Amino acid sequence: xxxxxxxxxxxxxxxxxxxxxxxxxxxxxxxxxxxxxxxxxxxxxxxxxxxxxxxxxxxxxxxxxxxxxxxxxxxxxxxxxxxxxxxxxxxxxxxxxxxxxxxxxxxxxxxxxxxxxxxxxxxxxxxxxxxxxxxxxxxxxxxxxxxxxxxxxxxxxxxxxxxxxxxxxxxxxxxxxxxxxxxxxxxxxxxxxxxxxxxxxxxxxxxxxxxxxxxxxxxxxxxxxxxxxxxxxxxxxxxxxxxxxxxxxxxxxxxxxxxxxxxxxxxxxxxxxxxxxxxxxxxxxxxxxxxxxxxxxxxxxxxxxxxxxxxxxxxxxxxxxxxxxxxxxxxxxxxxxxxxxxxxxxxxxxxxxxxxxxxxxxxxxxxxxxxxxxxxxxxxxxxxxxxxxxxxxxxxxxxxxxxxxxxxxxxxxxxxxxxxxxxxxxxxxxxxxxxxxxxxxxxxxxxxxxxxxxxxxxxxxxxxxxxxxxxxxxxxxxxxxxxxxxxxxxxxxxxxxxxxxxxxxxxxxxxxxxxxxxxxxxxxxxxxxxxxxxxxxxxxxxxxx
Amino acid sequence: xxxxxxxxxxxxxxxxxxxxxxxxxxxxxxxxxxxxxxxxxxxxxxxxxxxxxxxxxxxxxxxxxxxxxxxxxxxxxxxxxxxxxxxxxxxxxxxxxxxxxxxxxxxxxxxxxxxxxxxxxxxxxxxxxxxxx
Ligand code: SF4
Numbered sequence: 001x002x003x004x005x006x007x008x009x010x011x012x013x014x015x016x017x018x019x020x021x022x023x024x025x026x027x028x029x030x031x032x033x034x035x036x037x038x039x040x041x042x043x044x045x046x047x048x049x050x051x052x053x054x055x056x057x058x059x060x061x062x063x064x065x066x067x068x069x070x071x072x073x074x075x076x077x078x079x080x081x082x083x084x085x086x087x088x089x090x091x092x093x094x095x096x097x098x099x100x101x102x103x104x105x106x107x108x109x110x111x112x113x114x115x116x117x118x119x120x121x122x123x124x125x126x127x128x129x130x131x132x133x134x135x136x137x138x139x140x141x142x143x144x145x146x147x148x149x150x151x152x153x154x155x156x157x158x159x160x161x162x163x164x165x166x167x168x169x170x171x172x173x174x175x176x177x178x179x180x181x182x183x184x185x186x187x188x189x190x191x192x193x194x195x196x197x198x199x200x201x202x203x204x205x206x207x208x209x210x211x212x213x214x215x216x217x218x219x220x221x222x223x224x225x226x227x228x229x230x231x232x233x234x235x236x237x238x239x240x241x242x243x244x245x246x247x248x249x250x251x252x253x254x255x256x257x258x259x260x261x262x263x264x265x266x267x268x269x270x271x272x273x274x275x276x277x278x279x280x281x282x283x284x285x286x287x288x289x290x291x292x293x294x295x296x297x298x299x300x301x302x303x304x305x306x307x308x309x310x311x312x313x314x315x316x317x318x319x320x321x322x323x324x325x326x327x328x329x330x331x332x333x334x335x336x337x338x339x340x341x342x343x344x345x346x347x348x349x350x351x352x353x354x355x356x357x358x359x360x361x362x363x364x365x366x367x368x369x370x371x372x373x374x375x376x377x378x379x380x381x382x383x384x385x386x387x388x389x390x391x392x393x394x395x396x397x398x399x400x401x402x403x404x405x406x407x408x409x410x411x412x413x414x415x416x417x418x419x420x421x422x423x424x425x426x427x428x429x430x431x432x433x434x435x436x437x438x439x440x441x442x443x444x445x446x447x448x449x450x451x452x453x454x455x456x457x458x459x460x461x462x463x464x465x466x467x468x469x470x471x472x473x474x475x476x477x478x479x480x481x482x483x484x485x486x487x488x489x490x491x492x493x494x495x496x497x498x499x500x501x502x503x504x505x506x507x508x509x510x511x512x513x514x515x516x517x518x519x520x521x522x523x524x525x526x527x528x529x530x531x532x533x534x535x536x537x538x539x540x541x542x543x544x545x
Numbered sequence: 546x547x548x549x550x551x552x553x554x555x556x557x558x559x560x561x562x563x564x565x566x567x568x569x570x571x572x573x574x575x576x577x578x579x580x581x582x583x584x585x586x587x588x589x590x591x592x593x594x595x596x597x598x599x600x601x602x603x604x605x606x607x608x609x610x611x612x613x614x615x616x617x618x619x620x621x622x623x624x625x626x627x628x629x630x631x632x633x634x635x636x637x638x639x640x641x642x643x644x645x646x647x648x649x650x651x652x653x654x655x656x657x658x659x660x661x662x663x664x665x666x667x668x669x670x671x672x673x674x675x676x677x678x
Binding site for chain 2: 025026028180191192216218221226248251252253254275278282284289291292293296300301302303306310313317325327329330331335336337342343353
């Protein structure tokens with residue numbers, strides 16, 4: 001997020017896109033509710049009629065995958081009606097003329113036809129967003145999990161820059177992060193192309209700094225992404241010559257790609273084919289079952305360390321109890337393994353690891369544990385010990401100097417609908433569960449609330465198929481099939497289905513597409529073409545598959 | 546009963562909370578009144594965040610595959626086996642034949658160490674995590 005969660009309190013217009021905020025980010029949703037109570041206006045861009053959408057003053061219920069044309073349409077209106085922020089564009093951005101030329105070719109009527117949103121609503125939303133002094137955009141994986149994810153994000157950035165709604169308190173473009181420490185994992189360089197703090201591995205000066213600190217030669221070439229590792233050459237079917245050599249061994253810490261990754265048939269084949277697999281986790285997950293060695297890891301209550309939330313706030317968690325059973329914290333496991341491979345890693349405590357992070361990572365330069373201990377955490381960038389942290393980003397300049405407009409057009413979804421696969425399946429997360437459910441499904445209360453894989457279907461479609469609430473529905477895509485319990489509801493539009501991915505009995509990712517966005521390589525989870533057939537006999541409860 | 550300051554691990558909001566500890570067991574959760582995100586409030590996931598900690602399914606011993614089956618082993622045995630397996634693949638096919646997945650559920654310190662391990666010890670940049678998922 002470029003802003004802090006609490007700044008939502010003071011926004012006048014909040015545009016929420018592709019985020020089922022009420023269920024996925026309850027505290028953010030709470031702030032939005034409070035703001036609306038105080039008079040803020042809410043615009044929701046979502047193909048589903050979520051709780052947030054019901055609260056909205058304007059719900060742009062677009063056809064899935066048409067964010068870019070929708071935003072382009074809004075920008076055309078803003079341009080035509082003279083609502084752009086000339087001064088901001090002049091001083092702070094570049095490439096505006098290309099953007100303007102692109103927008104002048106956009107017709108709002110055509111946008112309405114393509115997105116399925118009424119023209120009047122598009123105009124109304126554009127005016128509302130542009131005219132307010134303090135407008136905020138919050139987006140989530142509904143925006144990034146598309147073939148065109150990067151272009152989608154850029155479209156929202158274009159909109160914010162066009163109206164000058166960045167760089168000040170109470171404005172901005174805020175991605176909401178899903179898992180608790182996604183932000184931190186990225187910040188810490190758990191990425192194939194950057195060291196901690198987004199310092200590129202290809203930059204010789206940066207590499208030299210890390211080589212000196214760590215006393216060893218470091219590889220120059222950026223590494224493979226998760227999708228390349230778990231799907232091997234299959235993702236490169238169009239350009240097999242560019243495919244990297246498949247991996248032969250993997251070390252997986254606290255992840256369950258067998259459930260979370262798209263196209264799990266490929267993931268399973270890849271993991272089974274490995275010469276060697278090491279997994280560390282709290283539970284014997286689907287992934288751990290395939291391993292050669294499984295380490296029992298300590299949970300968050302059993303260790304001290306920091307996590308970074310969506311608003312870049314680095315916070316310290318304190319160890320509450322000794323590790324359960326014979327579990328070890330992951331840092332201890334990694335150090336022991338390093339020692340056995342001939343590289344000494346010795347740290348007296350997590351605070352010492354953080355000292356090394358501070359020294360090597362300008363973004364985290366002042367995040368010493370002793371400072372975090374006596375505060376509610378610090379927001380990066382925080383370059384040194386005296387720095388108070390940064391509640392909102394882009395205050396004086398964008399990280400890359402001027403903000404650049406990048407015009408973009410509509411990108412067709414990767415998995416087309418046809419007669420055989422007439423439904424569009426959208427996936428997401430539910431209020432009561434977390435990721436692949438390894439932890440949340442072991443909470444009695446959460447499981448009581450939500451104990452089986454539901455699929456939402458429009459009541460008219462349900463009537464046509466003759467399914468009632470609780471009936472079994474078999475859903476088949478070009479890649480696989482799964483069975484769910486039907487839940488007819490007006491939350492989804494006609495011709496669309498919605499389900500979450502928390503249940504191993506109904507592994508949704510057997511259905512989803514693994515073609516991913518060319519830049520961010522984010523799998524197109526949100527959309528895939530499926531058909532749905534009721535399963536004959538009615539079962540009360542029990543095993544689904 | 547002891548109260549230990551921690552952070553909810555169920556979503557990116559990062560609510561501050563207290564873990565309530567009795568007899569070395571986490572028995573409950575209380576929101577933090579002054580925390581800037583939680584402001585004395587948690588969602589249903591936060592209120593139950595401690596429940597998986599003492600779940601009977603928790604792995605309590607390292608497991609090593611022997612004769613096709615995962616069997617309990619000592620830490621020394623498991624670590625030796627893991628180091629040996631990784632070293633063999635590295636020797637036979639080079640460092641880039643090893644892939645590492647880090648976790649958005651682990652701490653910053655652990656993520657930092659794992660990428661350092663991948664780059665400095667294994668000698669490859671093949672490290673990623675589930676940010677995109
Ligand atoms: S209590 Fe709820 S909103 Fe807060 S971090 Fe946990 S899951 Fe997220």
